[in-house]
Amino acid sequence: MSAENFLSRRAAAVQSSSTLAIGAEIKRLVADGQDIINLCAGEPDFDTPVAIRQAATRAMAEGQTRYTPVAGLPMLRQAIVAKLQRENELHYEEQQVLVSCGCKHSLYNLFQAVLNPGDEVIIPAPYWTSYPEMVMLAGGQPMIVSSTMAEGFKLTAAQLQQAVSPRTRAVLINSPNNPSGACYSAAELRALAEVLMLHEQVLVISDDIYEHLQWSGGPFRNIVNIEPQLQARTVVCNGVSKAYAMTGWRIGYAAGPAPIIAAMTRIQSHSTSNASAISQAAAIAALEGSQDTVEEFCRTFRQRHDYVYGRLEQMPDVQCRPATGTFYLLPDFQPAMARNGTSDDVAFAQWLLERAGLAVVPGSVFGAQGQQRISFASDTPTLERAMDRLQDALAVRKGRQG
Template identity: 40%
Template sequence: MFKPSQRLATLPTPATIAMAARARELKAQGKPVISLALGQPDFPSPAAALDGAVAEVKAGHTGYPPIPGQKPLLEAIAEKFRRDNGLEVSLDQLMVCNGGKQAIFNAFMASLDEGDEVIVPAPYWVSYPLIARMFGGVPVEVACREEDGFRPQAEAIRKVITPRTRWLVLNFPNNPTGAILERADLEAIAAVLRDAPHVMVMSDEIYEHLTFDGRHHLSLLNVAPDLADRILIINGMSKAYAMTGWRVGFACGPVPLIKAMIKVQGNTTSGICTLAQGGSVAALQEDIAGVRAMRETYERRRALVVGALRQIQGLSCAIPQGAFYAYPGLSALIGKKSAGGRVLNDDVAFAEALLEEAHVATVPGSAFGYGPHLRLSFAASDAELEEACQRLATFVQGITD
């Protein structure tokens, strides 16, 4: 009889996946569910990516690929860092992974020993603490307050650094809040890191191209090049290029760390699908006009969603500066009852009631380490977003003391 390991048995299913699964169940039952639970762009992958993958097939490139990635893709990634970020990187600082999540997995497996600490500003993407725990790491949360724009304060980070601290995770533009870091934020964090030379930084920049109001993403490596031997950048094709199913992520970091991560990958999945790599080369080399068009669409949808949420009495909603999520607060509604009689003890109960009664799938903020909030993805059509916001408004109107 199978018995899961103790470590695996204690890991919960990521809330984003659980809520999306329940939404699919209800939809299969004929319920008119609108799912805003997953970070899934609602755009097709670029035509250039499709052509690039087909070209790989026609060229017969269907054998085992190099574990770090095929040279044309590594060169395209290096050019992307030069073009988009003003960073010069060598090919031995790069590797290609099965999505950004595997890059995180590789890095933590390569570096964490039992009891090592990983500082994770909250709200955070659900997988950072879960993956750290898989390898015996101890997540250490630092609350990023709504009144601070959900940005981590440097002194709060300093206070939780210990001799066991191994990593600081920075994910900006942020999932789930859409917060970004300004130069002053990065400079303050860099100053803290200079006093803690044993701490590595994982900078997840997967949403770098999705910033609003004329803002531009700035990497910690731009601000603090002296910390280059301690910074690992995570990125990939899924969000800005709408290539989630292609499973192509990449990492850029110090050569010794990248070599260790390649060793991990060589003993798990090995190299990445050659067809996906060819498509990624083509997408990265294409004019970025398609990315700009997506960003403009998301910015317009942001205005639609945030405007509607701010009209609902009992909700608060900070304006996201990037990514494609809104993160409304629910404090005024916790402890009350839904029209269907459910007691809304916390944001989990709120999200479950919203799904079951109004058929709108979201993710409770407590899953991201910071509640009571909801995460709503506005990577959906205008019609779906308008209907979802109307259903949410009706649901809230039905709440009683």
């Protein structure tokens, strides 16, 4: 019998993370000496601030190297409670917070805790690539609702109302959004909240991981800030990865109704136990220390955004909408693709890689066929060279097709 036959239906069906796979392949080509500019990065290009690294060193020196409570160190959970109060004006008790191995793990635990076979989860597209797979791994059914660039890549209240069914168990809201960089305004969240208030069987999942990387014109607001009554059925997922350049430390957290957090904690107790003790000590320093670097990171990303967006805007056959957060843009290359007789964004990404030495992530990975995700988590000289290459490639392509 072939070893494949041992795989569960679940394991046989799950796709590996396309963004991680593409990123790993590009890194391999670069290590092989190929001249490729990598615009696939899903993480800040900055180092973790020194004070945070020092906190981890101290924790190791002091011997904080053992298991912690499953839900996280009490000091970290208190720091998260304080952060949610200070920055988000949201009140939670310590038992309403679970620390996990990254926000991805928080979401994974959550789907495992709340989904029964066939339960539907509304996922607005463009979406982060892991949502549908995580839902399916928990036996749920992703219900993708697509928004176009013209709609600002955002779910409307009317779309939400239409998508809700008696089987809807949850809806995901990710603002600022990976991969589009779009942020929901207070009015847009209000409109969604009004629909959600009519459907009390729907749990709200607010993925706030990019909250600190936004320039939409006001302070970050999530749907619970807009409609406090939703707090009783919202789970806020967040972490330190993006704001503090701590992707490798693997610390995320969820805050929500105590029974849901308790169920997630039980599930985690049988999988990873606790997140790394040393990383937890570092996360305390991140949340309680100076927030100056967070603001500096955001300013830098905004400058880079303005540069890349400005260049894309001038390119023929590229349509782009400015982002108001994250470190991504999601330009539409369909005019350029159409000229080449293809509607396949994967083939187009491959063409850009081979012809221009430029690595981007095809939009279909995010449910956004025809677009390409460009990450500007690279320094400005790299972005300048990348945009020159892209411009040249599109010009050559235009010349070629006459």
